[in-house]
Amino acid sequence: MHVDTAAIDRLIGSMNDDVSSGLYDGGVVLVARGGEVACHEPVGFSDRAAGRKSRTDDVFRIFSTTKAFTNLLVLKAFDRGLLSPTTKVAEIIPEFLGADRFRSGLKAHVNVQHLMTHRAGLSPTPWPVPPLQAGDLDRTIAAICEMDLVAAPGERMSYSPCLSHALLGELVRRTLGGGRSFTRTLHEELLDPLGMRDTEMGAPSAWADRLVPVVPKFPPGGFFSPADITDTAAAAYEGAELPWVGCVSTVADLFRFTEMLRRDGELDGVRIVSPAVLDLARRNHTGDLLNDRYARLTAEMHWDPWVANVGLGFMLRGPGLHQTFFGTTASPGTYGNYGAGSSQFFVDPVRDLTFVCLTAGVLGEADNTRRFQRLSDMALAAAV
Incomplete structure (x- = not known):
């Protein structure tokens, strides 16, 4: 599998430009092809106000990306x-x-x-x-x-x-x-077998020096308010069980999770789920339904509405040209998950390319969609 290193450099440069413009504060990004990591880079700040630079071992609140773990336990x-x-x-x-x-x-x-x-x-x-x-x-x-x-x-x-x-x-x-408990089940059935040692349900107090602060970068008036975002962060305290938004993790740990998915449910000789159930989960099970959640956004932005393309837990790229977190150039079967204006992962099975990105500074819906569409397309350009 070949990777265009110039395309990776452009991706990192674009993220640095975003940080310089104040769009968000920083983050950590990983691109891999065929399971081989092409980049795993920190960008900008994990805490701009404190002058703390991003590091690859930064721990992020991943918000609704947590749902991906709950989905896997259901599978x-x-x-x-x-x-x-x-x-x-x-x-x-x-x-x-x-x-x-x-x-x-x-x-x-x-x-x-x-x-x-x-x-x-x-x-x-x-x-x-x-x-x-x-x-x-x-x-x-x-x-x-x-x-x-x-x-x-x-x-x-x-x-x-x-x-x-x-x-x-x-x-x-x-x-x-x-x-x-749900937390113990999560560890014993998923996190521990995958060696995801930097992922927890609820933010451990012992990780305070590695935890990235949650800073909303959008005004009130959207589906979620800035207070909703900070409330979600506060709710995911150590010991809390929120199977929908409660996990903290690192890019490296999420990559282990995506590698298990890319390898049809197995990693390092440990099988988590079967290829059969993943095949079922990665199909579109919402047909031609639109996602009502984005009706207001598409109207405000004068975007064409798009088909929801949801599997059993996974969000799918789907066919056609439309706004998409996973990039306009991704294959229709590309699948992944994302959370609250700051986190996402996807696997493109045709290009055998994996993208994981966690960012500091939570964007509003329009800015986040456009940002991840752009970065995803730039990552996909590296598959040559």
């Missing part, structure tokens, strides 16, 4: 016959129907694939309980179970910041967990 439960995409949520979490049987409505129809594809009709709120209480998974699940649906299951694709993956985390705990 692992599929392999073991503990869950399936068609399992009804209420079969495992009977209280999901709510205490008032007259309000259960369509909740009995919600299944695992609805949760994984953001088609469950759940409320888009990021906080079913106050942020500093959300790390108590029992409390969060109890609150979600008493909430009504806002749409019929399966009909719409509307990104769920919290509820879908909180419920998926609870499904993992009650099946794959076998009596273990």
Whole structure:
């Protein structure tokens, strides 16, 4: 596999230009081809206000990229016959129907694939309980179970910041967990076997000197406010369990995770999930549905709406030319995940190229989409 080093230099230069312009403060980027790392570089600042330069071992709050780990645990439960995409949520979490049987409505129809594809009709709120209480998974699940649906299951694709993956985390705990906490299950079934020693659910106090501060770089008025971002960071304290946004990690650890995906579920002789279940997860399961989550953004930016292209947990590049986090030149089967204006990874199976980028300074939705589209295309240009 060849890599154009001049293209990598242009990628790093573009990120340095972004930092100089104040778009964001810095970050760490990794590009690999065929599993061989072409670059793993720090850029700019991890804490601009303190003058702290970025380092490759910086620990970032990865926000919704956490969902990728929860998704993999669900896929692992599929392999073991503990869950399936068609399992009804209420079969495992009977209280999901709510205490008032007259309000259960369509909740009995919600299944695992609805949760994984953001088609469950759940409320888009990021906080079913106050942020500093959300790390108590029992409390969060109890609150979600008493909430009504806002749409019929399966009909719409509307990104769920919290509820879908909180419920998926609870499904993992009650099946794959076998009596273990979600955090212990995450470690023993995924992080420890992959050697991801710099990833935790909740930010350890012992890592304070490596943790990148969360600094919103956008004004109020969008889907998320700056306060939502800082509240999310505060909620992911040491010991908190938030299967939707709670993890901290490094670029090197995320690369180990992506390598397992690129190698169809195995790394260093350890099999995490089967090729069969990954093949299922990497298909488009939302058809021609648009992502309602971006309706306001596309209208404000005068962008053409784009098909959601969501697999069982993975976000997909999909066909056609449209705004995309993963780059306009990525192959349609490119898949990955991203989180809150600052983090993303993808694997392009045609070019055998992996991109991982964690940044300091959380961008608004439009700036973030354009930024990662540009950087992704620049990384893909290195595949020659």
